[in-house]
Every structure is written in C-alpha cells, then in structure tokens.
Amino acid sequence: MEVQACAKLNLTLDVLGKRPDGYHDLRMIMQSIDLSDRLTLEENGGAGLRVRTNLHFLPNNEKNLAAQAALRYWEARGLPSRGLNITIDKHIPVCAGMAGGSSDAAAVLRALNAVEREPLSPVRLAEVGERVGSDVPYCVLGGTALAEGRGEILTPLPPLPQCWVALCKPEFSISTPALFARIDSVRLRCRPDTQGALAALEAGDLAGVARRMYNVFEDALPDHRRTRVNDVKNLLIQSGALGASMSGTGPTVFGLFDSEECARQARERLLDLGGEVFLARTV
Ligand code: ATP
Numbered sequence: 001m002e003v004q005a006c007a008k009l010n011l012t013l014d015v016l017g018k019r020p021d022g023y024h025d026l027r028m029i030m031q032s033i034d035l036s037d038r039l040t041l042e043e044n045g046g047a048g049l050r051v052r053t054n055l056h057f058l059p060n061n062e063k064n065l066a067a068q069a070a071l072r073y074w075e076a077r078g079l080p081s082r083g084l085n086i087t088i089d090k091h092i093p094v095c096a097g098m099a100g101g102s103s104d105a106a107a108v109l110r111a112l113n114a115v116e117r118e119p120l121s122p123v124r125l126a127e128v129g130e131r132v133g134s135d136v137p138y139c140v141l142g143g144t145a146l147a148e149g150r151g152e153i154l155t156p157l158p159p160l161p162q163c164w165v166a167l168c169k170p171e172f173s174i175s176t177p178a179l180f181a182r183i184d185s186v187r188l189r190c191r192p193d194t195q196g197a198l199a200a201l202e203a204g205d206l207a208g209v210a211r212r213m214y215n216v217f218e219d220a221l222p223d224h225r226r227t228r229v230n231d232v233k234n235l236l237i238q239s240g241a242l243g244a245s246m247s248g249t250g251p252t253v254f255g256l257f258d259s260e261e262c263a264r265q266a267r268e269r270l271l272d273l274g275g276e277v278f279l280a281r282t283v
Contacts, residue, residue: 001041001115006032006142006283007106008135009165009247009254012192015183023150024180027194029157029201029209032142032283033165037100038089039066039107046083053088059227064088068132069105073112076128077119079184092278093169097248099135106139126154142283144201146194157198160282161206164263166241167254168232170275172225176249184219189219210243210256218246229253230275239266256282 009031016025017124044050051064062071063257066086074081084142086108092100109129113120120128122140129136134151146155165174200208218229229246232253236244240262241255257263270277 001111002078003039003041003066003107003111004100005037005039005092005100005103005139007035007092007100007103007280008032008138009098009167009252010104010215010245011120011160011213012197012245013217013224014192014194015216021253024183025149026146026147026151027219028193029197030138030145030147031160032144034283035092035098035167035278035280036106037092038085039104039111040085040089041108041111042084042085042087044085047085048087049081049084051086051088051176053090055090055094057244058088058090058094065101065132066108069108069113069129069136072128072131073109073120076124081165082214093252095173096169096252097174097246097250098252099139099248102129102133102135104137105129106142109136110245123260125227126152146198152206158201158204160201160209163206163242163282164257165244165254165262165267165280165282166236166239166270167252167271167278167280168256168270169252169277170228170232172228172251174221174225174250179217179220179249181215186220188216190214191216202203206256206258207242210241213245213256215246215248215250217249221250225251232270232275235269235273236266239269241266241283 010030014027126137144157193212197212233244237256244255
C-alpha cells in the first residue's frame with residue numbers, strides 16, 4: 001500500500017503556560033500542506049518490522065516513528081506484531097518544525113486501519129497516535145484544526161481558503177527542549193491573535209488569517225537566529241506574502257500567498273538567502 005504523509009504548518013502558536021506535569025499548554029492553529037513524504041507498506045511474510053528511508057541518518061528500526069506507529073496500532077488492536085517493510089521516501093525536512101516524523105507515523109496508522117477496513121474510529125486512531133507523539137493526533141486528522149493541551153486536544157476548523165506557500169528552512173537546527181526551556185524565561189513581545197484568526201477562518205478570509213499569524217517561539221530564539229528568521233519573514237512580505245511566520249519550534253519560516261506568481265518569485269528570492277526552499281499548496 002502507498003500512502004502520503006503531509007507536512008504541517010503552525011498558522012499560530014501560543015504557549016499558555018507550564019503545567020505541573022512539566023509539559024506546556026499550547027494553543028495552535030495547524031494547517032496541512034502538500035509538501036509530503038511517500039510511504040510504501042508491504043507485508044514481508046513474518047520477517048519482522050523493517051524501515052528503509054532515503055535519508056541514511058534516520059533510524060531504520062523500531063525507533064523510527066513510522067515503526068512505532070505500527071507497533072502501537074497492533075497493540076491497540078490486541079494483535080501480535082506482523083512482518084512489515086516500511087519504505088519512506090522523505091521530502092519533508094527533518095527537525096524543521098513541520099512534524100515530518102509524526103506525519104509518517106499518522107500515515108502508517110491510517111494505512112493499517114484502512115487495510116483492516118477501519119476497525120478503529122478516527123478518534124481512537126488519534127488516541128493511539130498520541131502514544132507515539134503529541135503532533136500525531138493532528139496528523140491523523142489533517143486539514144485545518146485548532147490543537148490545544150500538548151497538541152492532542154483537537155477541534156476541526158473551517159478549511160483555510162486554498163493558497164500558495166513559500167517555505168524556507170534555514171541551514172541551522174534548533175533544539176526543541178532548549179526552546180521550551182527558554183520560553184519560560186523570556187518576555188513575550190507579541191502573541192498571536194488566535195481568536196481573530198479563528199473568526200477570519202469562519203469568514204473564509206485568507207488575508208485576515210495571514211495577518212494574524214504569529215509564533216511565540218520566535219521570541220525565544222537566540223538573537224542571531226531570530227535575526228535570520230526575521231530576514232526570511234521580511235523577504236516573504238516584500239515578495240507579496242499576506243503574512244509570514246515560523247512553524248513549530250522552527251527553524252522553518254513560511255509565507256502565505258494568494259498569487260501563484262508572487263509565491264514563485266518569493267521562492268526564487270529565498271534561494272539567494274540559502275537553506276532549503278520549497279513551494280507548496282495548502283491541503
Ligand atoms: P515537530 O514539528 O513535530 O516538532 P520536527 O519537524 O521538529 O517535528 P521531525 O522531522 O519529525 O521533527 O523529527 C524529529 C526526530 O524524530 C529526529 O530526531 C528524527 O531522527 C526522529 N525520527 C524518527 N522517525 C522519523 C521519521 N520517520 N521522519 C523524520 N524523523 C524521524
């Protein structure tokens with residue numbers, strides 16, 4: 001079976017506070033895009049769970065989130081593990097704030113459940129996904145959604161009007177645990193207008209959503225990283241983006257465009273800035 005695993009973007013990301021259990025309460029509007037990995041699942045006649053990817057540094061064993069999803073799926077169904085080869089053709093950049101691994105995991109859950117003729121409801125499938133990672137429930141659902149709690153409390157939203165997305169993953173990586181640690185000590189200069197963005201989604205107002213986008217983790221970046229992120233945002237806005245923001249804990253920065261031509265021009269200009277550059281559409 002072949003399945004597609006879409007990347008996600010955070011249209012908004014707010015951190016509401018730290019909880020007694022050490023996790024943070026989040027409030028985020030999530031959006032799927034067609035930048036995606038392709039997964040092939042094949043039964044291998046009981047030869048165990050094997051993962052192969054085109055990126056040599058990703059785990060090829062049960063540490064891979066796609067394999068973990070298969071194990072959690074069989075566990076939830078009370079079934080023994082089966083022989084399965086999972087081949088992942090990665091296109092979503094790794095450690096980029098676009099939930100690539102979580103999306104692969106969600107794709108495996110959806111595929112196994114489809115082969116078995118949907119014995120688990122979408123809600124149950126999302127619960128199984130939560131045991132693999134906090135972003136997996138959203139990736140099972142996809143589309144436009146509000147994610148709260150650690151990201152597992154989901155409310156489907158009216159779809160973002162279709163648009164073009166230009167993205168740039170700058171050449172550095174950001175440690176997610178380090179950024180969560182910093183967010184408690186920095187003074188947040190700006191918060192996303194989540195309520196306003198939700199109202200704009202209800203009204204089908206793309207520009208209204210785009211101009212309210214913001215990610216509080218931008219304030220927690222070390223100065224030189226924040227400068228780089230701001231350079232990309234400025235370039236996107238100058239190229240005609242309706243709004244621009246960082247996704248997740250970064251470093252990917254994206255802009256939303258209602259014009260394909262402007263999005264393509266933005267992509268060309270981003271190439272001069274360096275890093276990995278993509279053009280995508282919302283799903
Ligand atoms: P998020 O937006 O959910 O924080 P991310 O984009 O920052 O995710 P991922 O690309 O999902 O990060 O990968 C995070 C880690 O998961 C990496 O250390 C990677 O080695 C590991 N990993 C395990 N399985 C996969 C997979 N199938 N694809 C990508 N990374 C994987």
